Amino acid sequence: MTVDFKAEIDKRRNEMMEDLFNLLAINSERDDTKVDKDHPFGPGPVEALEHFLAMAERDGYQTRNIDNYAGDFEFGQGDETLGIFAHLDVVPAGTGWNTDPYQPVIKDGKLYARGSSDDKGPTLAAYYALKIIKDLGLPISKKVRFVLGTDEESGWGDMAYYFAHPDVQKPDFGFAPDAEFPIINGEKGNITEYLHFAGDNQGDVVLHHFTGGLRENMVPESATAIISGQISLEELQDKLSVFLAAHPQISGSVMTKDHRFTVQIIGKAAHGSTPEEGLNGATYLALFLNQFTLAGPAQAFVQLTADILHDDFAGHKLGVAHEDTKMGSLSVNAGVFNFEESSSDNTIALNFRYPQGTDSASIKAGLEKLSGVEKVTISEHEHTPHYVPIDDPLVATLLSVYEKQTGLKGYEQIIGGGTFGRLLERGVAFGAMFPDYENTMHQANEFVDVEELYRAAAIYAEAIYELIK
The missing domain is CATH 3.40.630.10 (Zn peptidases)
Incomplete structure (x- = not known):
C-alpha cells in the first residue's frame, strides 16, 4: 500500500x-x-x-x-x-x-x-x-x-x-x-563524578559563597560568588572591567552589601554533551577570582576550576583524556558548583561522556590525583x-x-x-x-x-x- x-x-x-x-x-x-x-x-x-x-x-x-x-x-x-x-x-x-x-x-x-x-x-x-x-x-x-x-x-x-x-x-x-x-x-558512556573540598576557609580575600549551574548535563550559564576582605569596591570594579575587556564574549557585575561583594559572571548555556558550545559562567568566574589571595578549600576550589576545568573539554588537564577510533574522545562538562564557607563538604559536579576503552573507575582514579581535592565520589546513575x-x-x-x-x-x-x-x-x-x-x-x-x-x-x-x- x-x-x-x-x-x-x-x-x-x-x-x-x-x-x-x-x-x-x-x-x-x-x-x-x-x-x-x-x-x-x-x-x-x-x-x-x-x-x-x-x-x-x-x-x-x-x-x-x-x-x-x-x-x-x-x-x-x-x-x-x-x-x-x-x-x-x-x-x-x-x-x-x-x-x-x-x-x-x-x-x-x-x-x-x-x-x-x-x-x-x-x-x-x-x-x-x-x-x-x-x-x-x-x-x-x-x-x-x-x-x-x-x-x-x-x-x-x-x-x-x-x-x-x-x-x-x-x-x-x-x-x-x-x-x-x-x-x-x-x-x-555517561557518568557524573563529584570533587569534594573541605577545610578552613582563610586568606586576604575570603570566599563566602560560590554557586553555578542548574543541572549536571547543562553548561552553567551564570555563576555568583560572595567575597570580602582586603579589597575595595573600586578596585574590584576596575579588575572586573579589565577581565571583561579581555573576555568580551561574557558579561559580569559587582554589587556590595554589608561589606561583602557579590560578583556575577554570565556566559552561555549549552547541552552538557557539547560543553565546547557554551561559555561556562562558573569557570570564568573562578578565572576572575583566581587573581586574589585565597586560602584553604576556597583556594583549592577556585584554583582547580580556573587552572584545570576552564576550557578543558576533553579532560587533558584533568588527566582523564581518552579517545576511541569509533566513538571519538571523552568530553567533560563542569556542570554544578556549590561552595559555602560554613560547609565542610563543597562540591563540583563533573559530567563525563566517555567512549569505549575507559570507564567510571578509571576516571575516578585520575581525579583522585588532583591537588586540593579531599575525595571523589561517583553518581549511582551511569550509562555505559x-x-x-x-x-x-x-x-x-x-x-x-x-x-x-x-x-x-x-x-x-x-x-x-x-x-x-x-x-x-x-x-x-x-x-x-x-x-x-x-x-x-x-x-x-x-x-x-x-x-x-x-x-x-x-x-x-x-x-x-x-x-x-
Missing part, C-alpha cells in the same frame, strides 16, 4: 500544533522540593504525563500510568514490539529568554518554548506519525508501544521504575525521537557505551526512509548525549533535528522550526510503518 505521509501530516497540521502548544505550556521541570509519593519528580512532570495520556485516550488508545513515573499505550498486534521512547520533562528554563519559556510563540517560522526541541516537539511528531497509521487502518504485523518518561533530564529514575514494574516487558527494538537525523546508533551496528535491520530501515524522504545520504553517528534509545539492546535515537540545524537544546530561546517538525513527523510515520507492516 502506498501512502503519501507528507500529505497526511499536512491534513493534521492545525490539530498537531494545538496539541503541542498545550503541552509546551506545562512547566514540567523536575522540582525536588515538591516531591512526594504521588509526585516522584515534582508536580510538573506529573501534570505533563497526565495531559499526554488524556490526549491519547481522546484518540482511542488504552493508556497506563505507572505510578506517575512513566506512562505508555500500545497499538496493533504481533509477536514483536516496536518501542518509541519519549520524555515529557524539561531542563530548567534558566534566564536570558526573549519570550516566556512556557508561553509558546511562533516567530519567523520558529516555535519558541522550553521543550520545543527537547523533547515535546519531537514527541508530538512521533505521536502524530503513529496516529496516521492508526487512523488509516494500515495493515501491520507488530505491536507499537509508545512510552513517556518524566525524568530523562536528570537520573532516569522514571525508566528504572518503569522496567521494574511487574507488568512491563522490554520491547524488542525501538527508537527515541530525541536527537538528530539521519540516526544516532551509538552513544558514549552503547552501539547498534549500521547493518542491523532497524538502523538500515530508518536510514532508508530518511534517504527516501530527504534525498540526502544517510550515515551512522555516535554522540556524547544520552537518549532513551540506549534502553534497548537494539535501540537508537532518530531525529528530529536535521543536519546543519541550529541546536538550542538546554539553552535560552530554545526553538523548533515548525516546517522541519512537520517534515520529521512524515519521516516518523513512514519509518514506523516500514518497521511494523
Whole structure:
C-alpha cells in the first residue's frame, strides 16, 4: 500500500500544533522540593504525563500510568514490539529568554518554548506519525508501544521504575525521537563524578559563597560568588572591567552589601554533551577570582576550576583524556558548583561522556590525583557505551526512509548525549533535528522550526510503518 505521509501530516497540521502548544505550556521541570509519593519528580512532570495520556485516550488508545513515573499505550498486534521512547520533562528554563519559556510563540517560522526541541516537539511528531497509521487502518504485523518518561533530564529514575514494574516487558527494538537525523546508533558512556573540598576557609580575600549551574548535563550559564576582605569596591570594579575587556564574549557585575561583594559572571548555556558550545559562567568566574589571595578549600576550589576545568573539554588537564577510533574522545562538562564557607563538604559536579576503552573507575582514579581535592565520589546513575551496528535491520530501515524522504545520504553517528534509545539492546535515537540545524537544546530561546517538525513527523510515520507492516 502506498501512502503519501507528507500529505497526511499536512491534513493534521492545525490539530498537531494545538496539541503541542498545550503541552509546551506545562512547566514540567523536575522540582525536588515538591516531591512526594504521588509526585516522584515534582508536580510538573506529573501534570505533563497526565495531559499526554488524556490526549491519547481522546484518540482511542488504552493508556497506563505507572505510578506517575512513566506512562505508555500500545497499538496493533504481533509477536514483536516496536518501542518509541519519549520524555515529557524539561531542563530548567534558566534566564536570558526573549519570550516566556512556557508561553509558546511562533516567530519567523520558529516555535519558541522550553521543550520545543527537547523533547515535546519531537514527541508530538512521533505521536502524530503513529496516529496516521492508526487512523488509516494500515495493515501491520507488530505491536507499537509508545512510552513517556518524566525524568530523562536528570537520573532516569522514571525508566528504572518503569522496567521494574511487574507488568512491563522490554520491547524488542525501538527508537527515541530525541536527537538528530539521519540516526544516532551509538552513544558514549555517561557518568557524573563529584570533587569534594573541605577545610578552613582563610586568606586576604575570603570566599563566602560560590554557586553555578542548574543541572549536571547543562553548561552553567551564570555563576555568583560572595567575597570580602582586603579589597575595595573600586578596585574590584576596575579588575572586573579589565577581565571583561579581555573576555568580551561574557558579561559580569559587582554589587556590595554589608561589606561583602557579590560578583556575577554570565556566559552561555549549552547541552552538557557539547560543553565546547557554551561559555561556562562558573569557570570564568573562578578565572576572575583566581587573581586574589585565597586560602584553604576556597583556594583549592577556585584554583582547580580556573587552572584545570576552564576550557578543558576533553579532560587533558584533568588527566582523564581518552579517545576511541569509533566513538571519538571523552568530553567533560563542569556542570554544578556549590561552595559555602560554613560547609565542610563543597562540591563540583563533573559530567563525563566517555567512549569505549575507559570507564567510571578509571576516571575516578585520575581525579583522585588532583591537588586540593579531599575525595571523589561517583553518581549511582551511569550509562555505559552503547552501539547498534549500521547493518542491523532497524538502523538500515530508518536510514532508508530518511534517504527516501530527504534525498540526502544517510550515515551512522555516535554522540556524547544520552537518549532513551540506549534502553534497548537494539535501540537508537532518530531525529528530529536535521543536519546543519541550529541546536538550542538546554539553552535560552530554545526553538523548533515548525516546517522541519512537520517534515520529521512524515519521516516518523513512514519509518514506523516500514518497521511494523
